[in-house]
Every structure is written in C-alpha cells, then in structure tokens.
Amino acid sequence: MKRLAFAACSALLLTACQDLGQVDNGTDALDLPDVADGTISEETMKRVTERLSSDEFEGRAPGTAGEEKTVAYLIEEFEKAGLTPGNNGSWVQDVPLVEITGRDYAPLTISGGKDGDMQLAYSTDWVGVTYREDAETTLENSELVFVGYGVNAPEKGWNDYDGVDMTGKTAVILVNDPDYGTETLEGPFNGKAMTYYGRWTYKYEEAARQGAAGAIIIHDTEPASYGWNVVESSWSGPQAYASRGDNPPPMTQVNGWVQKEKAREILAAAGQDLDELMAAARKKDFAAVPLGLTASTSFSNDIRTFASQNVIGILPGSERADEYVMHTAHWDHLGRCTPAPDGDDICNGAVDNATGTAALVALAEAHAKAGPAKRSLVFLAVTAEESGLLGADYYAANPVFPLNRTVGGINMDAFLMAGTAKDVTVVGPGKSQLDLFLDKALMNDDRVTTPNPNPEAGYYYRSDHFAFAKRGVPMLYLDGGEDLVEGGAEAGAAVAADYRENRYHGPKDEYDPNWDWSGVMSDLALFYRIGRMLADSTSWPNWNEGDEFKGTRDEDCATEGAGCAPA
Numbered sequence: 001m002k003r004l005a006f007a008a009c010s011a012l013l014l015t016a017c018q019d020l021g022q023v024d025n026g027t028d029a030l031d032l033p034d035v036a037d038g039t040i041s042e043e044t045m046k047r048v049t050e051r052l053s054s055d056e057f058e059g060r061a062p063g064t065a066g067e068e069k070t071v072a073y074l075i076e077e078f079e080k081a082g083l084t085p086g087n088n089g090s091w092v093q094d095v096p097l098v099e100i101t102g103r104d105y106a107p108l109t110i111s112g113g114k115d116g117d118m119q120l121a122y123s124t125d126w127v128g129v130t131y132r133e134d135a136e137t138t139l140e141n142s143e144l145v146f147v148g149y150g151v152n153a154p155e156k157g158w159n160d161y162d163g164v165d166m167t168g169k170t171a172v173i174l175v176n177d178p179d180y181g182t183e184t185l186e187g188p189f190n191g192k193a194m195t196y197y198g199r200w201t202y203k204y205e206e207a208a209r210q211g212a213a214g215a216i217i218i219h220d221t222e223p224a225s226y227g228w229n230v231v232e233s234s235w236s237g238p239q240a241y242a243s244r245g246d247n248p249p250p251m252t253q254v255n256g257w258v259q260k261e262k263a264r265e266i267l268a269a270a271g272q273d274l275d276e277l278m279a280a281a282r283k284k285d286f287a288a289v290p291l292g293l294t295a296s297t298s299f300s301n302d303i304r305t306f307a308s309q310n311v312i313g314i315l316p317g318s319e320r321a322d323e324y325v326m327h328t329a330h331w332d333h334l335g336r337c338t339p340a341p342d343g344d345d346i347c348n349g350a351v352d353n354a355t356g357t358a359a360l361v362a363l364a365e366a367h368a369k370a371g372p373a374k375r376s377l378v379f380l381a382v383t384a385e386e387s388g389l390l391g392a393d394y395y396a397a398n399p400v401f402p403l404n405r406t407v408g409g410i411n412m413d414a415f416l417m418a419g420t421a422k423d424v425t426v427v428g429p430g431k432s433q434l435d436l437f438l439d440k441a442l443m444n445d446d447r448v449t450t451p452n453p454n455p456e457a458g459y460y461y462r463s464d465h466f467a468f469a470k471r472g473v474p475m476l477y478l479d480g481g482e483d484l485v486e487g488g489a490e491a492g493a494a495v496a497a498d499y500r501e502n503r504y505h506g507p508k509d510e511y512d513p514n515w516d517w518s519g520v521m522s523d524l525a526l527f528y529r530i531g532r533m534l535a536d537s538t539s540w541p542n543w544n545e546g547d548e549f550k551g552t553r554d555e556d557c558a559t560e561g562a563g564c565a566p567a
Contacts, residue, residue: 035529108120144293172266212252442526
C-alpha cells in the first residue's frame with residue numbers, strides 16, 4: 001500500500017560538491033557522472049496507462065484473465081520499447097501464490113458483556129480473513145486481550161505481550177506504534193515516524209508468534225493514514241498470499257480490523273475506556289489487559305493455488321553488463337471490488353499503478369533510444385503488491401540478478417496528476433547514498449526537497465522497494481512534490497485529498513483524458529537522470545551509517561563474487 005497524500009521529506013543528507021562528478025558524504029567520494037537528458041514520450045505514458053486501466057483488463061487482479069492480458073500486453077510493450085527478456089531468455093518469473101476468498105461470514109459476536117452479546121456486521125463493522133488454507137474458519141469463544149500496539153521489540157526493551165499467555169486468544173491491537181502522535185522524530189520508535197512495528201503485517205505476524213487464535217486491529221483513520229473504505233475494499237474479496245510451502249510460519253485463524261467506534265463499544269462492555277487504554281499503551285511499562293469477553297465468528301473459504309508472474313526486461317550494459325540498476329513498479333490492482341453507487345465494480349487502478357507501470361515502459365524506451373549504458377538497466381513489473389508486496393518479495397528472495405551485483409534502483413508507485421511542483425518527495429530520506437545521486441540530478445531542475453509532514457504513515461514500508469531494502473539493496477522511492485506551481489501547497493493537498501477520499505482503491509480510479517501530465521513528465525525526467533547516472537557510475541552506493549539496512553548490505557557485499565565488495 002502506497003502513499004495516499006503528497007508528503008515531502010526532511011532535508012537530504014547532502015554535503016558540498018567537490019566538483020560536479022565527485023561528492024563527499026563523509027565516507028567515500030562517489031562517482032556522479034554527467035548524463036544527458038532522455039527523450040521520454042508523454043504519448044507512451046498516456047497510451048499505456050489508458051490501456052492497462054481499461055475495463056478490458058478487469059482491474060488487473062493476479063490469477064485472473066486480467067492478469068493474462070496484462071502480462072501479454074507488458075511483454076509486447078517491453079519488446080517494442082527495445083528491451084530483451086530478463087529471465088534467462090524468458091520475459092516472466094513465476095510467483096507461486098495461494099488465493100483465499102472468504103464467504104458466508106457470520107457476525108463477529110462479542111460475548112460476556114454486562115448488556116449481553118454484541119454482534120458486529122461484516123464489512124460495515126469489521127472485516128477479517130484467514131491466512132490458513134482451510135475450507136472452513138471458526139473462531140469460537142476466543143478470549144479477548146487488549147495488547148496495546150502489539151509490539152515485542154527486545155532490542156528496545158519493549159514487550160506488549162509480557163506476562164500473558166495468548167494461546168487460543170484474540171489480540172485487540174492499536175494501529176501504528178507507541179510513540180505515534182509525538183511532534184518530533186525522537187523516541188524509542190523514531191517518534192512521529194512509523195517503524196515496521198507499526199505496520200499491520202508485523203502485528204499479525206507477532207500475534208501468531210505469540211500463539212494467538214485471532215488478531216483484530218482497531219482502525220483509526222489518522223494513524224492508519226487511510227479510511228475505513230480502504231480497509232473494506234482491500235480486505236474483502238479474494239486475498240492472495242505467497243505459497244508458504246511445507247513448513248509455514250505460525251498463523252492465526254483470523255486476522256482482521258474493527259471500526260474504532262465499535263472497538264470503543266467492545267471495551268466499554270468490558271468496563272474499559274478506549275482513550276485511557278490508548279494512553280497507557282504508549283508507556284514502556286504497559287501491561288496487556290484481559291477483557292473478560294470472548295469473540296466468535298465463522299466463514300467459509302474458497303482456495304485456489306496458482307502462479308502469478310513478474311515481468312522482467314533488460315537493456316544489457318556496454319562495459320559492466322553483470323552489474324544491474326533496477327527500476328520497479330507493480331502491475332497489479334484489486335480486480336473486482338466493492339461497487340460504486342452506480343454499480344461499477346471494477347477497480348481499474350489507473351493512478352495506482354497503471355501510471356507506474358507505464359513509466360517502466362516509457363523509461364525503457366528512452367534509455368533504449370539513448371543507447372546502452374555502462375551497467376545493465378533492469379525493468380521489473382511485479383505482481384501482487386496490493387496483497388502485501390508479494391511479487392517484489394518473491395523476486396528479492398529469488399533474484400534473477402544477484403542482489404550483491406545489484407547497484408540500487410528506483411521504485412515508482414502511483415503518479416497523481418497534480419501538475420508541476422516546485423519540490424520533490426523522497427519517501428525515506430537520508431537513508432542511503434542514493435540521496436547524493438538525487439541531489440546531482442536535481443541540479444537540472446528548479447525544484448527542492450521539503451520536510452515530510454506525515455512520517456507517521458510509514459510509507460517506506462508500504463511499496464515494492466521495501467522488499468529490496470530489507471535485503472540490503474539501496475532503493476529510492478520518489479514521488480511528486482506537494483508545493484504546486486499553480487496553487488502552492490494548498491492545491492497539492494487538495495489534489496491528494498480528493499484522490500484519497502474519492503478514488504484510491506475504489507472503482508473511480510479511472511483514466512481521465514483531461515489529466516495534466518506535466519508534473520509526471522518532470523518526475524520521469526528526474527528518474528531517467530538518476531537511473532542513467534547509476535548505470536554509468538563506477539560507485540556502489542551504500543546505506544548511511546546507522547541505517548537499519550546497512551549491516552545487511554555490508555554482509556552481502558562481503559560474499560564471494562559480490563560486485564559491491566569494498567575496493
């Protein structure tokens with residue numbers, strides 16, 4: 001899941017240039033070559049975006065006829081752009097997936113309260129899925145325990161599960177992490193900035209490790225950074241997961257979300273106050289609270305195993321063809337989803353992410369026209385991002401091109417049509433030396449970087465670059481700025497809010513022939529320069545000192561055959 005609003009970043013960790021080709025960031029001088037601008041086709045962007053987001057592709061859900069059409073079309077466009085097959089002569093990499101579709105949901109029944117049973121209606125009050133490949137799912141009289149933010153972080157001396165046996169019980173969990181809401185970036189969990197402990201993926205994984213039968217997150221729009229409509233559409237209908245093989249990790253029976261006001265009612269039935277518990281959960285000495293209530297529900301599951309596909313194209317390098325620069329975007333969307341009032345039930349995903357996929361084609365086309373770079377340029381369209389970054393994670397776990405010979409890259413996800421901006425957004429600034437390549441590329445633009453107004457959203461962990469980053473490969477995730485040339489920051493915020501509230505993950509994210517592409521084309525010009533610089537450079541950018549991923553990169557670069565091995 002990607003950024004839902006324009007958000008720019010804190011100042012990049014930039015230092016003065018020694019000259020235009022060498023920048024010293026306090027460690028090693030980096031080779032930042034001068035590159036010519038590319039010729040990027042706006043017509044290609046429009047054509048590919050419109051086609052991929054048409055009803056013909058049925059919302060591009062993995063494992064559907066829409067996927068078959070999407071993959072065939074991308075192969076056609078990659079070949080037309082000048083790429084060659086990127087997977088040992090094949091255009092695709094198979095990604096084994098399991099699709100589980102829940103149906104016939106019983107209400108979520110909460111028992112044991114002073115006023116009798118509460119029944120929460122599926123979709124409007126709560127949503128839930130199972131990760132288990134079971135035809136029937138039953139949660140029966142599972143004791144509810146409020147576990148705060150559901151964090152177990154030994155390195156921080158923090159354990160919300162300390163002293164409680166969760167076996168067979170259901171964890172009730174707050175969204176985000178304990179120091180959400182602070183005004184600074186200082187604190188055990190990076191203050192206002194979300195860490196991975198704040199992500200729903202972590203919370204379900206940790207509840208399962210604790211032996212819980214269920215995990216229910218309390219939805220709250222501000223700390224979640226998206227509304228209930230996004231939860232409802234994303235967590236209903238078919239859910240795809242990576243095949244877990246013969247020795248799967250621990251899994252709960254039910255993972256889900258509950259509306260905040262319904263959670264308030266549940267806690268009141270237990271004699272507890274939600275606001276008081278939220279305040280208590282922010283403190284290190286918080287202790288989990290058994291609620292004296294039980295939860296029950298049941299539903300059936302239709303299970304299908306299938307292989308989705310990543311699409312991979314390459315422009316081989318002229319001098320160091322065994323060193324690779326990645327460009328990533330996800331081709332998938334939600335398929336058919338909760339209908340709009342007019343009955344339209346196809347989530348076309350025009351902005352999210354037909355635009356990013358089209359950018360792969362347009363950038364490949366531009367690089368091919370410019371001739372080979374010194375390193376190889378890889379263009380990777382991944383599947384199942386909307387299901388949890390599954391295609392990107394599968395590639396990064398099973399790389400076609402070794403990660404220790406992958407220099408770094410750029411991820412592209414959801415270009416909003418807001419017009420030209422005075423600034424540029426970097427999701428996760430100050431993390432790696434790729435910031436210096438961005439700084440050099442920005443010398444050709446009249447744009448700046450600006451502080452990130454909502455680091456609490458944790459966007460760095462919510463798109464495909466994260467699958468590479470957590471395995472040590474430096475990746476930039478760039479987005480359009482918020483300070484528009486026409487209308488300033490207020491206009492930028494209005495565009496973002498309109499998309500988030502009316503189109504994001506809904507049937508009305510559709511192609512509009514009246515879109516203003518000027519800002520997108522400006523961003524693509526920047527991406528082209530960065531990609532070309534990385535491909536012509538002799539340097540291997542690393543994570544900055546103290547970054548959570550630097551140790552992984554250093555270890556990988558110490559292995560035999562690593563291109564990124566220290567000189």
